[in-house]
Amino acid sequence: MRALLIVNPKATTTSARSRDVLAGALRSELDLELGYTRRRGHAGHLARQAAEDGLELVVALGGDGTVNEVVNGLMAGPAETRPALAVVPGGSTNVFVRALGLPKEWSEATGVLLQALREGRSRTIGLGLADDRYFTFCAGLGLDAAVTRRVERARRKGRRSTPGLYLRSTLGEYFFERHPAELTLELPDDPDEERLASIIVQNTAPWTFLGDRPVHPSPDASFDLGLDVMALRVLHVPSTMRTVAQILATDGEPRGRQVLRHHDLAAFTVTSSTPQAFQLDGDYLGEREQVRFAAVPEALRVIC
Template sequence: MKALVISNPSSGTSETMLGEVVATVESLYDEIHIQKTLAEGDAARLAQASKSYDHLLVIGGDGTLHEVVNGLMHLAKDERPSIGLIPGGTCNDFARALGLPVEPIEAARIIKMNHTESVDVMRINERFGLNFVGVGLIADASRQIDPIQKETLGSIGYFLATIRQFRELDPFNVRIERDGDIVHDGAVSFLYIGNGAYLGTVPTKLPTQSFNDGLVEVVHSSAIGFPMIRQLLAQQLGLEQSSDEWVHLQMSDLTIRLEEPQLIDVDGEHFTTDELHIDVLPNELAFFVPTHETV
């Protein structure tokens, strides 16, 4: 068997960590090729060229994984290698959703168990995502976080950025459509579309959340200011709320029409648009995950 390792040094992957990960799995393979990313887009390009490999080992954070997914989705489904994810970033949200250990060597040992699970992929306009799409508060907080604070405080930095953002939060008008029917038309303070189960290392606590059920969770709220802060803190920052100001739906596809362009966050990557078309592509990628006996 052959494995390609994509390692992102800027996510905190040291030479020592890389060597330990490779040493943990090297007995599985006849060949292991190591590629380090040097610039934005490298992980996507390398993943798109990975069809000759049996396994693709990704050492990095959510941003690296996002690039890899967008590269792999250019390959035919039967050409995509199975993915071994080794957390190396600040939040590692999708690794947490998969139940992977956040310690890299322990995560590498999961690959040796040779147990994979299929994962849905969200198609968002012309790009792809695994974990979430955020509009409003979620996107703004992610953009506003200070890089030094992110490095030193990790998930706490995301929480502080969110609290700061409340002071500048402006509701925005959005129309949400499913199969041509309007399910919401009005002002919201934030909008979350999720396939994973964590946001900034915090569990979303949505009881129906699953990364392979063919559905995404859609949560929006009209609460602003201190009412929202109280509700978030009461639920330990989870998105499952009992207030009438919070709405939670499940969909396999939806269209979002914004009154004016808004900042969009897809797995930590940002762009601006006034319209989103999101659909779920079921069971598109295979990830190595713990067996049920080890969870």
């Protein structure tokens, strides 16, 4: 099987030695080529070129941002020539890999991947689509995305991406910035509209991880279904703290008068009267006044 290993050399939890070990292990099962990313967006170009060259598999070594780029590169071509995807975790959180049930350590995940290749094991997953960009596990507008923006600014200043950084960024954004209810969720079969302060869209569960703890705004979200939405009508301290406790609970789920939830949606639109922070798969993508979302069923074959 001809394959391309796309490596993000700046991936948080890998080294040159571990990348060499991974490449050697994969070569025992694959006719392997290597591609190293040089800039943001380059992973998508490499994946798209792999599909055009007729390769059968693309392996991504990196975090969720690298995986998102690779997925969008693969989805740019026709379905009949689209390579399968395999992922080896190399980032700080690795939500997509862990949502697939794979180990979070690159060495253990490599072992699972090699066994799956030997057994011909794979699954086909659905993706989310936000305007013209695909996402694997989540999107967000409002508070969620504003926290991502804070984290990325801190990382550009040399801070490490840790659960502590996310927690401090969340508290700083929540208590020191205003997030009025200016978002509107528009459903095709529901003419009623209401103002919302923050929206989280999930293509699978969990939404993210806080260290080893999964965070579940929409615990029933699945790669095999449509998109799930959890929104907050307001961000008042008592109701918001209660919702945070619910999504962190092992068997809890968000509920209450300030919580709006939808399950297994095929399509919807989020609009805002003012530009809102927007993120996909944990990458901040700027501010938007409108985003059209759609579920894309059985979009991509994944080796796992």
